[in-house]
Amino acid sequence: MEMNEIIRGCLDGNRKAQKQFYEHLAHRMMGVCLRYADDIEMAEDFLQEGFIKVFTNLKNFRSEGAIEGWVRRIMVNTALEILRKNDVLKYSVDIEAAKAVGDVNPDAFQRLTTAELLKHIQALPVGFRTVFNLFAIEGYTHREIAELLNISVGTSKSQYARAKVWLQKRIEEFNL
């Protein structure tokens, strides 16, 4: 069944179409949710809430972009909403920024699998991890991140820079 037909079926409340829609995107969205979550269980919670929002708001989908991009934005926003609701972002612990970075081996990341990279990202405190995800992977600007997380642009930049340095250092240690 074509994606357009599946979407129409979902709009009609057809459960079979909804399941097809879910099965088409769930594994990739799980990959997104995992980056924002502490563990798999938390990621599955994000995924569940995210898909409920997707189905109840599918009628608002305008086909200016791909459906996957639209669903991904809802997943990210759902994760942020849940994190914010639980005050996780507010009470995120600080990290000690690396005092010195030194020379960077450009191949450092290339020796890592995505799963290993994910593990390092998940090791970041939630606040830093969120900013890192939004800026480095989703492509948001610091200004947008500031609005999303209700923090200052400076805080967003600072947290991202510290997370990046921390992550670089951790990956270097891992590669040794």
Place this chain on the structure above:
Amino acid sequence: MTGKNEHTGFEKRMKEAFSDFSMHPDPAVWSRVEKNLSRRKKLVIFYRAAIAASFLLFLSAGSWWLFNNYRTQSEQQLVSKHETAQSPVTSEEYEAPDEVYNDLIKEQTEKSSAEAFEKKMPESSEIKPVKKDEKITDMFFDDLSESQIAVQQHMDKPLTTDESGYIIRAEDELSELPVSDVIDDQLLDRADTIEIDVPAIVQGQITDPKQLEYLSPDPDITETKEKSGNWQLAMTYGMIQGSNANDFTNVYNDSKADFTNDPFSSKFIMESYQRSDIENTTHSHPLTIGLMINRSFSNIWGIESGLLFTKLKSVSKTEIVNNEFIEYGNDLYYIGLPFSVRLNMLHSRRFGMYLSQGAVLEKGVRIRYHMQHYVSEVLKDSEHKSNMVEGVQVSSLTALGFEYHITETFGVYAQPGLQIFFMNKTQPFNIRSSNAIWPSMHVGVKFQL
């Protein structure tokens, strides 16, 4: 980082690393989603039905109250007039309002009909006796989730994303972004040294034509959206049940109809007050046909108007005395201009449910009377007359509509409702004179324009 792209090679490298990253969730997640959706759907239907029911109940109660209040006032006015004319009035007279009421009406109608009906039915008629036909007359969000998602302000921003959902920005847009404020410059400088040169895709530039594919609107979906916001043409057939009454005090409530300028009806109403004279009155079911045009402004609401043609038919028959009876009847024709606002309650590709509230302005264009005298069920003589109808009839119409789209451009609908007629004493006697509140039912076909 002033004046330069915030997202550098490091970020691009990260995006690439996670672009195809996926993991299959536990199958139980779908079960939970499914369960939640079912519960949500039931709740939405319940809330909408509850709102509709409350609205209809409120409207019905309000109408009932207004209607009763109106009747009481009319009766009080009549009693007041009688009081003035026959002062002093004894308490016994108030204890018999029906008699007072009827006497006064009789007095009024007799006066007005005296002149017009001095010439009685012709004693001899040239109409040949015809056997009387035994058939006397033709006789039911944005919703909760939308408010939640509205919290996510950025969802509504027109961000352009690539196939994986990454945000794509033009170079100009990036240069306009304000750069920060006060941060650890030293730290940032160090961070900036973590550059990995991966110039696969330069942001803001389309290097591969395939990247354009997702930017094109989906023609099918776009088409559906356009159609849902356009015009609908409907051919409607309206009907309600007729009525057959033997209780003349309810049927012939002259406070709602105009008899003074209507000699034919005056004679007829005068007859009716002599209760024993009228055996029954039958109102055929009003017949309405028309064309309706509907304009939807969103999936939530729209307006509707059109042109309606209505025919009302009433026949009263006197009791048979010495094998003789008289039949009084009228056919009344109306052209109506309806206007209503509709609120969509359920909206899917096939099925729709809406609430409609509006008003109908009707102008009577013609009334045809007949009076037929039967002896031994044979038409002895008759009189026919045709008159213009003055004044207008205003009514409110509240309805719950159900529509089913057989194809994208064609569908059927049924619209049960409640119509309240505001009687202003300008209209001839008809089914609405006997009762101002009637159920209504419109059925028809709809075409998407």
